[in-house]
Amino acid sequence: MDSEHDQGRPGVRRRTFLRIAGVSAAGAVAAACGPEKPAAPVASTAPAPPTSAPSGTGLPTGPPNWDDLRSKLTGSLLRPGTDGYDTARHGFNQLFDGNNPVAVATVSSVADVQACVRATAGRVTIAARSGGHSYAGYSVPVGGLVIDVAALNKVDVQGGKAVIGAGAKLKDVYAGLARAGRALPAGSCPTVGIAGLTLGGGIGVLARKYGLTCDHLSSAQVVTADGRALTASANSEPDLFWALRGGGGGNFGVVTEFTFDTDPAPQELTVFSLHFPAGSGAGVLAAWQQWIAAMPPELWANLVLSGGSPVQCRVGGCYVGGAAGLTTLLNNLTTNAGARPTQRVVKTLDYLGAMKYFEGSSNRQSFVASSRMITAPVDAAKVVAVADGRQGMDLLIDGLGGAVAGPAKDATAFWHRDALASVQVYAPATAKTRTKVTQAVGDVVAGLAAAGAGGGYVNYIDPALPDWKTAYYGDNAKRLQDVAKKYDPYNVFRFGQGVVS
Numbered sequence: 001m002d003s004e005h006d007q008g009r010p011g012v013r014r015r016t017f018l019r020i021a022g023v024s025a026a027g028a029v030a031a032a033c034g035p036e037k038p039a040a041p042v043a044s045t046a047p048a049p050p051t052s053a054p055s056g057t058g059l060p061t062g063p064p065n066w067d068d069l070r071s072k073l074t075g076s077l078l079r080p081g082t083d084g085y086d087t088a089r090h091g092f093n094q095l096f097d098g099n100n101p102v103a104v105a106t107v108s109s110v111a112d113v114q115a116c117v118r119a120t121a122g123r124v125t126i127a128a129r130s131g132g133h134s135y136a137g138y139s140v141p142v143g144g145l146v147i148d149v150a151a152l153n154k155v156d157v158q159g160g161k162a163v164i165g166a167g168a169k170l171k172d173v174y175a176g177l178a179r180a181g182r183a184l185p186a187g188s189c190p191t192v193g194i195a196g197l198t199l200g201g202g203i204g205v206l207a208r209k210y211g212l213t214c215d216h217l218s219s220a221q222v223v224t225a226d227g228r229a230l231t232a233s234a235n236s237e238p239d240l241f242w243a244l245r246g247g248g249g250g251n252f253g254v255v256t257e258f259t260f261d262t263d264p265a266p267q268e269l270t271v272f273s274l275h276f277p278a279g280s281g282a283g284v285l286a287a288w289q290q291w292i293a294a295m296p297p298e299l300w301a302n303l304v305l306s307g308g309s310p311v312q313c314r315v316g317g318c319y320v321g322g323a324a325g326l327t328t329l330l331n332n333l334t335t336n337a338g339a340r341p342t343q344r345v346v347k348t349l350d351y352l353g354a355m356k357y358f359e360g361s362s363n364r365q366s367f368v369a370s371s372r373m374i375t376a377p378v379d380a381a382k383v384v385a386v387a388d389g390r391q392g393m394d395l396l397i398d399g400l401g402g403a404v405a406g407p408a409k410d411a412t413a414f415w416h417r418d419a420l421a422s423v424q425v426y427a428p429a430t431a432k433t434r435t436k437v438t439q440a441v442g443d444v445v446a447g448l449a450a451a452g453a454g455g456g457y458v459n460y461i462d463p464a465l466p467d468w469k470t471a472y473y474g475d476n477a478k479r480l481q482d483v484a485k486k487y488d489p490y491n492v493f494r495f496g497q498g499v500v501s
């Protein structure tokens with residue numbers, strides 16, 4: 001029976017994250033989730049950082065002079081054993097609460113970032129942190145320096161341009177844009193940082209209409225490994241500008257500020273969610289793949305398969321326009337899906353209202369995740385089969401195409417221009433279950449590949465993805481390595497899945 005009651009509102013059920021991440025906006029349908037049980041801290045598997053610069057680099061050697069660095073910063077520098085360190089070091093994924101950086105610097109200016117890089121390059125691993133949502137805890141390096149840019153959080157919208165500090169969270173970005181009547185396509189989680197999101201691409205509920213977040217980037221301010229502050233744009237450091245649009249966070253320097261081209265905020269956005277009967281997933285997915293490919297870019301949708309027996313299926317999304325225009329489009333899906341939705345929610349909101357509708361809880365989570373991409377319709381029955389019996393695991397299949405497919409595959413570093421959808425595999429995990437869950441996620445990823453889904457999305461970064469470099473970057477991988485070597489010749493920003501590793 002159709003219902004206009006919004007029984008699947010975010011923030012009230014388990015797995016908030018899911019709807020979030022898959023831009024995941026499992027549509028509102030999605031099970032929102034409170035945090036799973038906090039995981040006991042687990043040490044990262046990240047490689048130990050260098051204690052001194054490789055010989056012949058000309059970089060200073062020996063341990064950094066932390067007191068000297070602290071005296072140069074307008075922000076703070078926290079070392080183990082000092083007040084606030086234990087909270088300051090934590091990122092979003094609780095599985096990495098065991099990562100103990102040698103220091104956490106909270107920077108509040110470009111000069112602060114330069115001082116951090118100059119004092120530590122080659123001596124310890126350096127990682128920037130914006131929203132701290134790296135799935136693999138890469139923004140909190142074991143034994144390394146965290147350069148936390150959260151205080152660089154301005155959102156200044158003038159005319160069609162938005163100048164956004166690298167530490168701004170999506171909730172502040174949306175609020176600032178909405179005040180100015182402007183829009184930027186971005187992700188769904190309120191506390192994801194603009195830096196990590198943009199540098200890996202940026203998939204969201206407006207992506208089919210307006211493209212990826214990185215497609216709107218017109219310039220970025222970057223502190224490189226040698227401590228210089230550069231402007232990257234089409235006319236200045238064009239290689240770096242190319243790499244910053246999809247090449248992944250952490251690889252080329254520390255971004256301090258982004259300038260984006262924005263669009264007028266749409267007057268009306270109609271959000272929707274459809275719950276289908278348990279066991280109908282294969283038919284719905286088969287129809288959904290054909291349907292999303294044929295839809296106008298104004299319509300974005302995802303499909304969420306929740307593992308268990310039987311597998312649950314729901315479709316959610318967002319339409320740029322009023323409810324009247326959406327009805328026929330949804331009917332095109334439901335008449336071919338082989339099952340009628342048992343619950344249907346449709347509501348029309350303004351830009352900020354819609355962005356808030358898709359946001360979930362900002363509570364930290366404890367999880368293992370990975371991804372694959374769908375470029376041509378996959379065997380729906382096989383995909384549903386891999387989720388069968390996997391209680392607690394979700395497959396979030398987010399529609400791409402439309403404006404995402406506009407630029408050529410090598411026009412920016414984001415490789416998956418021809419993708420029909422991304423598939424995120426997400427599973428809650430604790431310290432105790434981590435090994436088992438990692439194995440299960442790996443099995444599902446392999447099952448997806450066998451069903452026809454290859455590739456992967458660097459923002460759903462997965463240390464266990466076997467073919468990760470090709471999966472994230474395809475034929476752009478070599479050029480990305482060349483850019484990284486040009487701007488960071490001694491790999492001072494190295495991490496487990498850095499493009500030079």
Ligand SMILES: Cc1cc2nc3c(=O)[nH]c(=O)nc-3n(C[C@H](O)[C@H](O)[C@H](O)COP(=O)(O)OP(=O)(O)OC[C@H]3O[C@@H](n4cnc5c(N)ncnc54)[C@H](O)[C@@H]3O)c2cc1C
Pocket residue numbers: 017020021022023024091092127128129130131132133134135138139149166186187188189191192193194195196197199200201202203204248249250251253254255256459460
């Ligand atoms: C709950 C949740 C919801 C999500 N929803 C979406 C979504 O809707 N759409 C989507 O596309 N993705 C989504 N993601 C994935 C998200 O885009 C990535 O996890 C992203 O990398 C997070 O960015 P961050 O700044 O918050 O994380 P961080 O952990 O701070 O950074 C991620 C990476 O970027 C590097 N980095 C951070 N700041 C800088 C900087 N200033 N300069 C250079 N490198 C930097 C870090 O070192 C790290 O390697 C979601 C993730 C989570 C956990």
